[in-house]
Amino acid sequence: MSVGRVSVGRPTVGAMPTAPSVQPTSAVQPTFEAFDDAATPLSEVTFVVVDLETTGGSPDTCGITEIGAVRVRGGEILGELQTLVDPGTPVPAMIATLTGITTSMVRGAPTIAEVLPTFLEFARGAVLVAHNAPFDVGFLRAAAARSGHAWPAPPVVDTVALARRALTRDEVPNNKLATLAGFFRASTTPVHRALDDARATVDVLHGLLDRLGVLGVTTLEDLATASDPVPPARRQRRHLADGLPDAPGVYQFVDGGGEVLYVGTSTNIRTRVRSYFTAAETRRRMTEMVMLAERVVPVVCGTVLEARVRELRLIAEHRPRYNRRSRFPERQPWVRLTVEPFPRLSVVREVGGPGGPGGATHIGPFGSRATAQLAVEALHEAFALRRCTGRLPLVPSPRASACALAGMGRCGAPCTGAQGPDDYAVVASKVRAALLGDPEPVVAAHARRIAGLVTEERFEEAAAVRDRLEAFLRGAARAQRSRRLAAIPQLVAARRADTGGWEVVVVRHGRLCATATTPPRTDPRSTIEALVATAEQVEPPDLPAGRAHPEEIDLVLAWLEDEGVRLVDVGPGWACPVRGAEAYRVRGASPAVVAVAAGRAEDAAGTSTA
Template identity: 55%
Template sequence: MDYAVQGTLDELGTPLSQVTFVVFDLETTGVSAAEHAITEIGAVKVRGGEVLGEFGTLVDPGSPIPPFISVLTGITDGMVTAAPKIRAVLPAFLEFASGAALVAHNAGFDVGFIKAACAAHDYPPPTHPVVDTVDLARKLLTRDEAPNCKLSTLARMFSDTEPCHRALSDARATVDVLHALLERAGSFGVHTLEELRSFARAPSPEQRRKRHLADSVPTGPGVYVFEDEGGDPLYVGKSTNLRNRVRSYFTAAETRPRIREMVGVAARIRSIACATALEAEVRELRLIGSAKPRYNRRSRFPEKMFWIKLTDEYFPRLSIVREVRDDGASYLGPFTSTRAAEDARAALHEAVPLRQCTERITPGRGRSACALAEIGKCGAPCEGRQSVEEYGVHVATARRVMELDAAPVFSAVEARMERLALDQRYEEAAADRDRLAAYVRTSARMQRLRSLTSIPQMVAAAPVADGAWEIHVVRYGRLASAGVMPKGAHPDAFVEALTATAETVVPGPGPVHAAGAEETECVLRWLESPGVRLVQVEGSWSLPVTGAGRLRDRIDRAYRVAEPRRSREGRPPR
């Protein structure tokens, strides 16, 4: 005989109306919980839609706050001098959050710093249930409603509080976002904390229904193409193990709404086996650039690039152009947007007093100078105050900082930022930060690209499993051939055959002339990976000693906080 058994209240879960949430946010000196420190904690305790309390304090990080972080958050060394250290703040925060579920926007970041602080001060790691409002937003909002899951975007939809990179203010905004998302979750039958946590990552019925599409996909490296009923590409991706990667699209691991939507449209998956992982990465980029699948968001328009050109005329100027020509001019790029190009040009103008007018100027034909001449930003060659030779000194400096030496621009913009920060003109300093980052990053990128694209042919090899070697032929920065040499094969014969059948590559003008910048960067990453050995090199492979690469490290360490961490969104789909 079967007996009915009444379930316990624990089995029913905790109703959301009875759950105490502590919504919190941190400000830090960087993005790594192992290397950086907390500068501010803000938290709001809520239950049943009501605020029960707030917790907010600055924290002395024990080290200087990088200028870039001060520009972003407005938190300076002077503000945290009298603040308590984390060892005093941590127990108070843990007590405030006791018995509650923790909520944060991009929770992995904030919880990671709390766990690191607990480990450093001998506190047990927090075991609170964690709710990430980024995951909930991805599940509950469509692309039409919210173009991304940034906190600033969601706050404009659901909150009267504008996030401003201060911990308590951002936590208050996240409370409003949480309550709005909980309302929406209720229409999906989500009424308990346990249901809420599983709902955010549960595969959709459409994902479950189409799992069979992955059955015929092989293992090994390659490219996969999701296609619709008409055979048109929807999404292109690559993997070192095609079957495992494709299967993940039909599991709870895939949470991106846009990609879940794509799975619902897909009718088949086409796979392209590749000899090596690098070949797969390159083929992916080429397919995305040619087919332009609507569900790929990155790499779809490699032709839409912008360059800063030092024009070829009597009195050259910095012009933003769409293509590189074989005209002997100096170019800096590529930039993915005109905004980035304009930012980098503004940084160059801070260090080099080139004219900023657009008219062609010839010696002996004068006109009235503009205001830039009066403030020392231009030598007024239009009025005849500078000869072609005198102006040429600035042109030579501009060419040098565009191609070889980034230090003069970095020093000039950094000095201006420091002056603005001292005057508490943070918005202007932040604008200069963006300009400097745009210049340094692109300059470093171009120098890396040019180091490879100037080489007619390079053959390199790396060891793989079972004594085999993967070998690539690169011509002018373009992957021309790829193969795997089995154990025991004769290296010279294999390399000779691989180079003989490699793609013929004809060089063109500019730093990136035979392949897209992303493809050449893929090749560079592989060449710089551990174990790679150069087999043949025509010419030399080098970077300028005074190049921008050494300055990019400084930019990235401090500036990175404004992108993946404070953007408050997950990784966008490719």
């Protein structure tokens, strides 16, 4: 298939300029969408190599005087375009000396507004190539904006950047077009005229592609990253992405011994994996990881939610050494109000265990033990709860003595019998209510403390109090959110998929047990029934923990709370306390936190409700 040559007559002095004309052709021009397939071999890619002559270096203040372009595919020239352009201003003497284009030559030539539609049609569906592409593309984009034409934003290749990658200083002293044209023995010598320079750039492009082919640059996607400063050893491992699906899911980098090194997720597995071999990946540990990997195992998923959940589960299962997130979910701490005659607060690693059964109260999990300890300190700030760690008997020892906190009024001293079980139970019940329901006493106590510190301009101490309050509210809100999902034996929900069907999920005690996408324009009820019948069976958990990784519960909750989700089937308990910790969150913080951050002591002092 060939494309008819596009030509524009070059006017002479005193002659009327000819308008752009296109010879008829039967070729079907590809659209830009044709290049969405990133694996297009370079032999099948259509390039339009363009060169401009201008009145200066700035597209904001200077104009185009000449356009030259060559359309080429698979080494065959399909067409050429050349025209002088009236810039609307005189051509500077220095530019006229350099290019040979004078003011008299461009006077009466077509304006860029008249020429640009012809050029855009000539370049339609092609990858744009230029030597020092930011210069030429910058002028074309500015001209399109001034003339009211939409710039199609085609893929752009810069032969200067490719030359820096493919050639060494020992081969060429610089990357000027004349130097490269001489090195590759171009058939046309660049002379600062647009079409001649474009023809020379075509030969330079072909020479560079031959050089880069040795480095594995064989597709359009390869070319997009060919100029990246990536070590050859890492770039050559891109073959690990060969054959991976262009689909959402999870990918696992595996070494020669079968060890899973890293687990990730993406909406396009192949594209994401290939990015690890480009300059886009700058993490040192990832560079080390890809050099150890021998293969990539994909897991295609039907929905993004499924992919993210599978990623979490695979990380928890394999504990890849190059994953830093969620490798040890069992280590996430909780804050527990223990079950004993005189309950106390403690930081634990699991909801079950000593002090857990029989009505123990928990909030969390927290990201670290330090954050959990901040939440404990926030509760001690609001309630006169004992802080000693030992278990106290109902009958105190005659030798027991009160600690300093009792003398400060911060503890009722149940260790000495000064506070009996019934009186202490009242305090413990208030703590339990703040953990499970309304945290207003904790918020009010901290708001008063913060207000006082701000008034005294003790801002660092106020920030510390703020951090304790925020840690408590986050942990309490997370527990309340998790509890409502973990307590439900089965929840079925659906939302519209981008394909027109429905994304359906089945969740049991907080665990994603099944998911599917129904075909468009079909009744989803049969799919839902089959999904429920085949979904994973899950045993009831120790609340507030669910039968899933805490981050999995967070992912499922975020999906369920997304706009457009419909609850198909849900059991009792799908609710949070009206005045629970979640109601106090403002972008993840309490009103007191926000008030202190803004320096409003009076607002912080008065903050006691959501």
